[in-house]
Each structure stands twice: as C-alpha cells, then as structure tokens.
Amino acid sequence: MRTAEWNGGPNSVLGRAMTLLTAFRPDEVELSLAELARRTGMAKSTAHRLLRELTSWDLVERTPGGVRLGMRLFELGSQVPRQRGLREAAAPFLADLFEATHETVHLAIPDGVEVVYLQKLERRGGPKVPSRVGGRLPAHCTGVGKAMLAFAPPERLEAVLAAGLRRRAPRTVVAPGLLRQELAEIRERGVALEHEESTVGITCVAAPILDAEGMAVAAVSITGWVNRLDPARFASAVRTAALGVSRVLRGPS
Known part of the structure; x- marks a missing residue:
C-alpha cells in the first residue's frame, strides 16, 4: 500500500x-x-x-x-459493485481452472500503472508469489498486467512507460520498445507469458477478460514453478476461462 x-x-x-x-x-x-x-x-x-x-x-x-x-x-470493500460482480462472475471459472491445472490461480484488475488482485486460489506446495487479495504489483512485469495492457487504451500503456519500467527481477523487461513488441505479440495469440519477470523462480500464463468493445477489464492467470510449469500447455485453459468470464459479464447478446 x-x-x-x-x-x-x-x-x-x-x-x-x-x-x-x-x-x-x-x-x-x-x-x-x-x-x-x-x-x-x-x-x-x-x-x-x-x-x-x-x-x-x-x-x-x-x-x-x-x-x-x-x-x-x-x-x-466487499460491497464495491465492480469487484463483487466480477468476482461472482469469475468464481466458477476460477474454480474449474484450479481443478484442471492444480496451479495457483489469480484474478486481477487494472488500476493506473498497477494491477490489483481480487482473487487468489493458492496451490499447496506451490511457489511463494508476491501476490495477495487486495495487493498490488506493477503491470509491466506481471502476466495479468501484460495481458491487460495488450488490450488497454493507448493512454494506459503510455502512463506505464512514463512511470518507468522498474526492474523487479533479473528478467524484468525494462526497455519500452521490447515491451511494446511483446504486447503486440500478446494481442495476436491472446495470452501473456511471464518468465521470472516479477519473481525469480516462477512463471505465469494469463489471459484478458474483455468487455463488449474488446478492452480488458480484468485478467485471469495461473502461476507455478518455472522448472515444472509449461505455460504453453495451459494457455488454452486460461484463455477459455477468461472467455467464459467475458461472456458472463457481457450478458445475453
């Protein structure tokens, strides 16, 4: 805080x-x-x-x-409409994702140049990650943050770059050009990958939850040990969960 x-x-x-x-x-x-x-x-x-x-x-x-x-x-805090509605909509999808992967599952929303975690289903024996419900981390070095930046209004990315890409771990991307390139790749494949960028020893795959205009309002991710979790293997499951939450939030078409 x-x-x-x-x-x-x-x-x-x-x-x-x-x-x-x-x-x-x-x-x-x-x-x-x-x-x-x-x-x-x-x-x-x-x-x-x-x-x-x-x-x-x-x-x-x-x-x-x-x-x-x-x-x-x-x-x-539990009465905030945006958080309550999103958590309720996401709950069954997060539970299914946790059961399917047996890895730590996150739900996060954007807030300025950071992300705020709304839910965390933690794997027993999994890595200790610096996330907690209600906690914040920089958007540029987290899977959920990059997933949301890739589908965010341009001014949000510019604010992140203006604030400076602080290095949290040896592999944190701190060059604006490289971050822009990575976000373009995320838009193409629909998921974001993180390899020891926020914390040494962990890896992550995340997907954005999109509104009707295709803008990210939140993101879902799974996180695990870098030497045992293959993000590409679970990318489809994470993206499916995010798409499910997106459909629920949009309501009947």
Missing part, C-alpha cells in the same frame, strides 16, 4: 485518516501508535485523536500492542 507523508501531505481530516489507514503494509497485523506517527509524520496526539474516531466507526480496532485494521473496512 502507498502512504503519504504528513509533511506536505493531506490537510483535511479525511486525508489524514486515509494516511493512517494506508500506513499498514500487507504483512502487518498491527502497528503501535508510535510507529504510525513515525510513518505518517503526524504528532502522536493528532494520530491518537484520529485513531479514536476511526475506532468508533470500526475502521480500526485496538489491540494490546496498538491498533489493527477493522472489520468495517472489509465489509465496505
């Missing part, structure tokens, strides 16, 4: 509250008041006052060691 620094950060009460809520990192269950104040640049008294208000709304919960994110945030 992204945090905003208090020095030069938001001045509104809502902005300060969001700064506190987004200070939590994916692997953190709770944070102390002192740590929250340090990360946000707020005075402890200001952070304490805002946390007390957030607690009254069940957006955070008090713990013996500090505070943690509250259940109300989960409830609100």
